[in-house]
Amino acid sequence: MYILKRLFTMLVTLWIIVTLTFIIMHIIPGDPFSNDSKTIPEAVLQNMRARYNLDKPLAVQYVLYLKNLLVLDMGPSIQSKTTDVNMLIARGFPPSALLGIQSIVVAIIAGISLGTLAALHHNRPLDYISMFIAIIGISVPSFILAPLLIKYVAVKWHLLPVASWGTWQHTVLPSLALAVSPLAVIARFMRTSMLEVMHQEYIRTAKAKGLSSWAVVIRHGLRNALIPVLSFIGPLFASVITGTFVVEKIFAIPGIGKYFVDSIFNRDYPVIMGTTIFYSAILVVTLFLIDISYRLVDPRIKLVSKGD
Known part of the structure; x- marks a missing residue:
């Protein structure tokens, strides 16, 4: 129900x-x-x-x-005479989705790890270093970080391509530029949640039973600490995918952001509406799936509404 x-x-x-x-x-x-x-x-x-x-x-x-x-027909593009909105989205969304998925995977893994380590070393150097990194990540937006990555990693050190699209190397810098900010936010959320969980009674009970510290953290602490973090990851995932617009422009990536920005300047109503609705649908569906995933993380959570 x-x-x-x-x-x-x-x-x-x-x-x-x-x-x-x-x-x-x-x-x-x-x-x-x-x-x-x-x-x-x-x-x-x-x-x-x-x-x-x-x-x-x-x-x-x-x-x-x-x-x-x-019937999933978003109409023809006014500026692209031979292309409709569905075709533009189908053409541009895969690069945008790839960047978004890569960046969110990096952000989740690194953010959860960083936040957990900070909580387990509370008020110690590792905690301070982790939170300093998180503050820097939150403070520096992706459109500032992206040119810095291009300047040093690509131009100065010649480690990765500057821009364009084609191989997996072209996805590394834009994915990193997109991942840093959500990584920092997840790390702060995870640290707070883990600190709260590690002071719960069942954690003391698990330690009293003789479980190792890592067993307590992984089997009892981490799983429960992830619940409040999950509520943030849902909208974060959608915002990262939609937030690729500026980064795509900087790295000359043929994603959906290119068509969206062009449609604004050209007042291409169908493209603007189509991309807005498309990304809104992604956000709504993602939030729905996150609600369902609570049950997978913690079986004690019952999926019932207020009236049930």
Whole structure:
């Protein structure tokens, strides 16, 4: 019952996002052809607007868009005459997803490890060093870190390619640039959570039974400390994937961010709406899966709603 309610909530959330995105895009003055109004005859402009249903009342446009969206048709791109939004997303999302997944995997593994070590060495040098690294990671945004990585790792030391896309080496620097900030946040979350867990009564009981320190940490401490961290990893995953836009631009990666940025400048309504809805769906689905994963991490958690 809980899962069905969450699925319903997820669908309602997506509908609200679609509606708000549609309204925001259409309350902006002008349309995608406003800049061409002085160079293209009015009759041609009217035909172009009619082709994309921009000549119809707003309510009719909304209904038509919803109908197409129900069959996963996000419409044609206004700027790319021979390409629709679905094709642009299919073409650009794999590089963006690869960068996002690589960076979040690095962030999770390194962040959990760093936070755990900091908690186990509380108020000792390793704790201070770990938190100093975390503070630096939080303070330096990816669009600042990316040029620094290019300057030193690629240009000065010649260890990795500067930019572009093709081999796994091209993914290392952008993935690192994206991973540092979430790594730092996860480390701080994990440290706080682990410190709280390690002072619980069941940890003392496990130690009293003669379990080794690492057995206590891995079997009892780490698993319970991960629960609050999981609630953060869900939106973090989506934000990292959507946050690849600037990094993609810096490293000249042909990801979906390129199309999204171009569509904003060109006022390509279908592409803007399509990418926004697509990434919103990723966020909503990720949060749903994270809710379900609580049960896997801790079987004591029951997936029930407030009314059950």
